[in-house]
Amino acid sequence: MPTRITISEAVRHEAETVEIAGWLYNIRKSGKIVFPLLRDGTGLMQCVAVKSALPEALFETIKNLTQESSIVVTGKIRADARAAGGFEMDVENLEVVQRVPESDPYPITPKEHGTEFLMDHRHLWLRSQRQHAIIRVRHAVIKAVRDYFDSHGFTLVDTPIFTPAACEGTTTLFEVNYFEDEKAYLTQSGQLYNEANAMAFGKVYCFGPTFRAEKSKTRRHLTEFWMVEPEMAYADLEEVKRVAEEMLLFITARVLETRREELKVLERDVAKLESVQSPFPRIGYDEAVKILQANGSEIQWGGDFGGTDETILTQQFDRPIMVDRFPSAIKAFYMAPDPDRPEVALGVDVLAPEGYGEIIGGGQRVHDPELLLRRIEEHQLPKEAFNWYLDLRKYGTVPHGGFGMGIERCVAWICGLEHIRETIAFPRMLYRLRP
Amino acid sequence: MPTRITISEAVRHEAETVEIAGWLYNIRKSGKIVFPLLRDGTGLMQCVAVKSALPEALFETIKNLTQESSIVVTGKIRADARAAGGFEMDVENLEVVQRVPESDPYPITPKEHGTEFLMDHRHLWLRSQRQHAIIRVRHAVIKAVRDYFDSHGFTLVDTPIFTPAACEGTTTLFEVNYFEDEKAYLTQSGQLYNEANAMAFGKVYCFGPTFRAEKSKTRRHLTEFWMVEPEMAYADLEEVKRVAEEMLLFITARVLETRREELKVLERDVAKLESVQSPFPRIGYDEAVKILQANGSEIQWGGDFGGTDETILTQQFDRPIMVDRFPSAIKAFYMAPDPDRPEVALGVDVLAPEGYGEIIGGGQRVHDPELLLRRIEEHQLPKEAFNWYLDLRKYGTVPHGGFGMGIERCVAWICGLEHIRETIAFPRMLYRLRP
Numbered sequence: 001m002p003t004r005i006t007i008s009e010a011v012r013h014e015a016e017t018v019e020i021a022g023w024l025y026n027i028r029k030s031g032k033i034v035f036p037l038l039r040d041g042t043g044l045m046q047c048v049a050v051k052s053a054l055p056e057a058l059f060e061t062i063k064n065l066t067q068e069s070s071i072v073v074t075g076k077i078r079a080d081a082r083a084a085g086g087f088e089m090d091v092e093n094l095e096v097v098q099r100v101p102e103s104d105p106y107p108i109t110p111k112e113h114g115t116e117f118l119m120d121h122r123h124l125w126l127r128s129q130r131q132h133a134i135i136r137v138r139h140a141v142i143k144a145v146r147d148y149f150d151s152h153g154f155t156l157v158d159t160p161i162f163t164p165a166a167c168e169g170t171t172t173l174f175e176v177n178y179f180e181d182e183k184a185y186l187t188q189s190g191q192l193y194n195e196a197n198a199m200a201f202g203k204v205y206c207f208g209p210t211f212r213a214e215k216s217k218t219r220r221h222l223t224e225f226w227m228v229e230p231e232m233a234y235a236d237l238e239e240v241k242r243v244a245e246e247m248l249l250f251i252t253a254r255v256l257e258t259r260r261e262e263l264k265v266l267e268r269d270v271a272k273l274e275s276v277q278s279p280f281p282r283i284g285y286d287e288a289v290k291i292l293q294a295n296g297s298e299i300q301w302g303g304d305f306g307g308t309d310e311t312i313l314t315q316q317f318d319r320p321i322m323v324d325r326f327p328s329a330i331k332a333f334y335m336a337p338d339p340d341r342p343e344v345a346l347g348v349d350v351l352a353p354e355g356y357g358e359i360i361g362g363g364q365r366v367h368d369p370e371l372l373l374r375r376i377e378e379h380q381l382p383k384e385a386f387n388w389y390l391d392l393r394k395y396g397t398v399p400h401g402g403f404g405m406g407i408e409r410c411v412a413w414i415c416g417l418e419h420i421r422e423t424i425a426f427p428r429m430l431y432r433l434r435p
Numbered sequence: 436m437p438t439r440i441t442i443s444e445a446v447r448h449e450a451e452t453v454e455i456a457g458w459l460y461n462i463r464k465s466g467k468i469v470f471p472l473l474r475d476g477t478g479l480m481q482c483v484a485v486k487s488a489l490p491e492a493l494f495e496t497i498k499n500l501t502q503e504s505s506i507v508v509t510g511k512i513r514a515d516a517r518a519a520g521g522f523e524m525d526v527e528n529l530e531v532v533q534r535v536p537e538s539d540p541y542p543i544t545p546k547e548h549g550t551e552f553l554m555d556h557r558h559l560w561l562r563s564q565r566q567h568a569i570i571r572v573r574h575a576v577i578k579a580v581r582d583y584f585d586s587h588g589f590t591l592v593d594t595p596i597f598t599p600a601a602c603e604g605t606t607t608l609f610e611v612n613y614f615e616d617e618k619a620y621l622t623q624s625g626q627l628y629n630e631a632n633a634m635a636f637g638k639v640y641c642f643g644p645t646f647r648a649e650k651s652k653t654r655r656h657l658t659e660f661w662m663v664e665p666e667m668a669y670a671d672l673e674e675v676k677r678v679a680e681e682m683l684l685f686i687t688a689r690v691l692e693t694r695r696e697e698l699k700v701l702e703r704d705v706a707k708l709e710s711v712q713s714p715f716p717r718i719g720y721d722e723a724v725k726i727l728q729a730n731g732s733e734i735q736w737g738g739d740f741g742g743t744d745e746t747i748l749t750q751q752f753d754r755p756i757m758v759d760r761f762p763s764a765i766k767a768f769y770m771a772p773d774p775d776r777p778e779v780a781l782g783v784d785v786l787a788p789e790g791y792g793e794i795i796g797g798g799q800r801v802h803d804p805e806l807l808l809r810r811i812e813e814h815q816l817p818k819e820a821f822n823w824y825l826d827l828r829k830y831g832t833v834p835h836g837g838f839g840m841g842i843e844r845c846v847a848w849i850c851g852l853e854h855i856r857e858t859i860a861f862p863r864m865l866y867r868l869r870p
Binding site: 006008021022023024040041042068069070072097098100104106107121123124126127131132135136138139142143146150153155156157158159160161162163164174175176177178179182184186193196197198199200201202203208209211213215223224226233234388389391392394395396397398424425426428430433434435 | 441443456457458459475476477503504505507532533535539541542556558559561562566567570571573574577578581585588590591592593594595596597598599609610611612613614617619621628631632633634635636637638643644646648650658659661668669823824826827829830831832833859860861863865868869870
């Protein structure tokens with residue numbers, strides 16, 4: 001019995017006869033030779049079936065294979081510099097597990113399909129090389145994020161998905177019936193719980209799905225998206241910025257190191273990722289507003305950036321930029337004021353280059369118990385629901401801060417994608433809950 | 436300025452004067468010396484403040500410190516074999532960031548508190564050494580799970596939380612209003628989506644929160660819990676069992692390697708974890724029923740195991756056991772039948788030792804399109820909702836299988852806990868949605 005290997009293992013089996021189980025990705029015919037292109041989830045392998053070397057019935061079977069038929073191919077691995085993965089396989093045998101019939105063929109063909117059609121067939125679309133590459137980059141990004149925090153003294157403390165109160169307003173919350181009498185809301189951010197955890201563990205992070213019932217149908221919005229959120233006790237805004245930059249450098253370096261092939265499939269200009277180096281430009285909100293006005297934006301001091309503003313700002317630079325000290329009025333109630341200028345918050349947004357917009361938002365939190373209580377009242381939040389959060393300021397409060405990064409926006413930028421919907425296996429949007 | 440370090444870094448700073456920022460965990464007084472016990476989230480450090488070596492006002496401040504006051508201590512690190520972490524710190528200076536007043540003291544004192552009280556103060560309870568140890572073991576378990584799959588050819592493909600249809604029945608689903616007209620359900624398992632992903636990537640896993648609206652108030656149930664689910668194309672039941680065993684061995688070895696101190700805090704008998712070695716006993720359901728009957732259980736062939744049955748079975752062994760080939764009637768519609776005995780399913784449950792019960796459930800899936808359609812009809816599931824799932828059997832179906840492991844049950848077993856509620860930072864249960 002030949003050894004069963006994956007296509008990614010072929011490099012260690014040159015000149016051996018092995019078995020690979022997968023699906024027919026494509027097939028090319030040239031008279032007495034057919035070239036089935038096999039995929040097994042780890043790569044593509046060009047197979048070579050020569051009529052004169054195979055029993056007639058087997059050759060006919062191979063010649064008539066249909067796209068996405070499941071097959072187990074036995075053959076000898078041969079190095080070939082022209083082949084996609086560097087190897088080809090000379091077919092000695094081929095077992096058909098299931099032949100997809102011509103009468104009901106695989107719906108996604110090499111021709112162009114509309115986005116809605118592909119999204120309706122997302123469970124199959126994931127088999128294509130482009131989607132494959134994106135999901136593999138996503139995996140590398142997630143692993144890099146976790147490796148970064150795990151190796152820098154952070155403890156993973158998962159925050160709850162079901163929450164009794166809203167973190168930032170209630171209009172974009174998904175509501176759940178929690179047994180008979182209660183309402184729960186799906187988390188929008190682990191932020192508040194993270195602060196409790198940071199007071200217990202010093203440096204923590206949470207990483208899970210978060211939910212926003214936003215009615216916006218844009219290329220940057222999902223209703224369900226994954227977010228990583230570190231939080232640090234005894235940390236100020238400068239430390240938050242340092243960690244955000246170091247993490248992004250770690251991620252881009254890791255993707256460049258381990259996912260070159262995938263970036264090639266995506267036709268990503270890797271020079272744009274290679275220029276992501278320290279230090280990231282740091283500019284204040286005041287200066288950012290001036291740059292925007294000089295470039296034709298109608299923004300006034302006090303306003304939040306629109307998508308176009310973010311694009312104008314980032315076009316000036318070849319790497320992510322950090323904008324800090326936004327007006328307190330447009331930031332969350334828990335953002336600490338700058339002691340020298342209380343009208344601005346010790347918060348920072350990190351904007352990705354090439355018009356990808358905000359990927360990180362964070363800053364230093366209010367740690368003074370009285371100010372926090374006043375903020376809760378000013379924002380007309382239900383104080384009772386925040387009693388536990390106020391406890392954190394009563395029992396050993398310390399300066400602290402952190403940030404949140406949306407994984408899908410980060411992946412869209414790194415992959416160079418037009419739309420965020422391809423960055424997750426089964427995207428959920430305003431009009432998309434299926435499959 | 437002395438270098439700021441964490442307590443876990445003290446080993447590299449012996450005989451140096453450093454600064455540590457944290458909170459007062461406890462304090463012992465002995466005439467002209469006081470011993471503040473400092474915690475910073477990475478460990479505990481006994482500090483030594485000698486009256487004659489310090490300004491009088493400072494010594495008074497230190498003497499009168501209250502529990503959980505936030506402090507920054509400067510002093511010289513000194514090795515001391517009797518100290519908890521192997522080091523003590525001779526105090527040279529101490530800055531009080533916030534002193535918790537006697538009038539409103541930290542609510543969790545060294546005396547015994549009731550569980551409800553502690554659960555209501557979960558945001559503070561996490562600061563105690565026991566909860567600390569559990570969460571750190573949890574982090575190690577999660578990292579081990581991810582490292583195992585990442586290093587064994589699996590691609591992480593996150594499955595959606597919002598699902599339009601139920602995977603296993605509808606009575607235990609949480610329902611969400613998804614914008615105007617739609618209902619969504621919170622996922623109970625990534626299983627079905629995992630199968631689509633396995634056909635695209637060969638070997639995949641998902642790892643995220645899952646939800647069950649079970650009205651049971653037991654020590655094994657949470658409404659929100661984390662689950663890891665691997666799924667493999669071209670895999671049979673035996674392969675599923677092999678991977679489940681290898682993963683569990685990987686996890687227990689990792690925890691023993693990196694979390695000895697925490698297991699000691701938990702007073703865990705590590706010999707019980709050290710005996711988790713290959714091979715795990717593999718027994719069939721038929722045999723399990725006989726063992727149970729011989730030990731006084733009233734179970735009959737065809738019935739599912741109760742908690743007591745699981746305890747009886749696992750008490751016979753010193754490591755996890757694998758029970759396979761349960762009656763198909765009590766298993767999910769997608770479980771493949773044994774071709775030699777169609778009345779039993781090619782499924783497996785892994786039961787943890789010491790009465791911790793089922794931690795893993797999995798098996799081989801139905802890959803025959805006609806049988807799957809028949810099963811969906813027999814279970815009176817809405818066929819229309821499963822069209823995409825049936826597509827996976829139409830376009831290159833292959834034998835495949837996988838399993839799911841609940842992280843909290845695994846952590847409860849490894850830590851030797853009575854109740855699952857301590858295995859997650861903010862547990863969600865039938866009557867518990869706060870803080």
